[in-house]
Amino acid sequence: MVGIKDVAKQAGVSVSTVSNVLNNKKNVGEETRDRIHKICEELSYQPNVAGKGLKSGKPNTILFNFSDFDRSFYLKIINGISDYVNDNDFDLIICTDKSCEKYMNNSLTSGSIILDKKMQDEVLIRLANESYPIVVLDRIINNPSIKSVVVNNYDPMYDMIQGVIDRGYRHFGFIGGPEETADNKERYKAFRDALEANHLEFQQKSYFAGNYREKSGYSAAKILMLSRELPDCLVCANDNMAIGAMKAFRENGIRVPEDIAVTGFDNCDLAEAMGLTTVSIPNYERGYIAARYLIENIRGQRNVETFKIAAKIIFRNSVGIKNN
Amino acid sequence: MVGIKDVAKQAGVSVSTVSNVLNNKKNVGEETRDRIHKICEELSYQPNVAGKGLKSGKPNTILFNFSDFDRSFYLKIINGISDYVNDNDFDLIICTDKSCEKYMNNSLTSGSIILDKKMQDEVLIRLANESYPIVVLDRIINNPSIKSVVVNNYDPMYDMIQGVIDRGYRHFGFIGGPEETADNKERYKAFRDALEANHLEFQQKSYFAGNYREKSGYSAAKILMLSRELPDCLVCANDNMAIGAMKAFRENGIRVPEDIAVTGFDNCDLAEAMGLTTVSIPNYERGYIAARYLIENIRGQRNVETFKIAAKIIFRNSVGIKNN
């Protein structure tokens, strides 16, 4: 590895001068500056991040953490983050693992965006501080150094269900996501509230517990098909499970929406192709906004008010008009 | 930040003893060891990566670099890498940017897997060395420290086209990807060779240049529809473009495969839902294998022979049977 020392030696100056040049300090002669730049080029010198990290001087790097590879819209979130970060001369590193804890301090990154549910609240509260702000997605943490960016799940889910009811559907089934997650709770509550507001009953036996993966929707639908009577409409807490369910129905000759309507949540790529009625979450924007708040907070703002992103309902063929 | 010093002070020992404990050296008394472990726990001490990186002692971390967010199968590659890496007690950091160059040396990571085309061959050749091996995906670099893992594009493309010809199709159009990429060249060559082997003509005006994105396929199809006569079959260098083309056809009332057949390459999620005939690339496995070779080379092997991954042809509804 060629280091700052090699550059200094080659240029016949001290390391501090080289350092000053590299950090755009004003106190270096133009001539020296040019010479050093040229030598860096020649030796293709790359400053060593580790050495740099030792001395505070906050790095212009943020960290993003996620881990569920089945949810392909995560790429869009990354895209949004990446774009904002690049526009602001920051770098981005991504970590898919609990191990990212070790990068979460000022020696390497100056803030994090956390999506992985496996990162526990207490850990984040411990890691966050004035000089290391954190943005969490899809959950709310109250802490002076942690900003929450969440999707408003309730309103669009409620409105979508109302729309389905308006189209004549009366008997509902529900496939839930991981029960402890805030977004699943919110989606389910909106669903129940909408039913109640319309004086429609919901029986616990029509609830199926899933895990947001396609397979769990597939299994739930298989079980559902064993019962004597299908509901009119199967509401799923996300698209992956809805798609799994639709595949199970298709395999068994059950038509959507004639025999059963299906709704999802996320508007993933497949949702459009499968004609799934769902709620569209602006994922690119979500990442972009999260990155914006994080970098603003890194730059000294103290904005930790929870931010709610609006989502949009998209009616497609998986819901029809029901004549009773 | 709580550092090794704080732990040492709390435990009433020297930093070296703490360091020895943390690195599982044999030369520490059991009692001391236990006490130190407990204190680390209490203070929730996290070793500082920067400090660690300064002293050789190769980090158990590898880097993955990519940047095209439209290609959702990248997540599957990451998934494969992540799994192998975790099973082998390595960590993974991902970088979406040219900036990752600065992490590509032994102070932070001990090897890289490179997918981003923007990373130039010369740069990689400069960065790679005995103690910093690199694995490149989708391109071939001949260098004693760089291993290439590529998909065999030629054979499945050739065979798929032969299959299409066997089904009665005779007049072909082609939408290509970025012209400089090796995989695009290979796919196109296989296409041309298959035609030639069957004594079928191909005119340059039936070639459309795309960029692997859905939009470019959409545009190409729009242009194609302006011509007097459609080909029987539109071959696309990847799925995204094929899907874009199918959407354009659908919007214009042109039926697939009755009016025109379409083929892709990749077998992305949407391909199944859209019934696209395509070539399935085992992406998870690709990532897994790349990670395996990288870590083996980090551990001292010198295996840099180019590895070719086989792909599988999947015929779906977007190609039918043509009666001439």
Place this chain on the structure above:
DNA sequence: TTGTAAGCGTTATCAA
């Protein structure tokens, strides 16, 4: 079994 001290590559302070 434990501690001392040098050194990794960089930046910051202060003196020249």
Place this chain on the structure above:
DNA sequence: TTGATAACGCTTACAA
């Protein structure tokens, strides 16, 4: 405008 030197958090000879 430049250079010497301490310091960052950690590992590792080597000494005790």
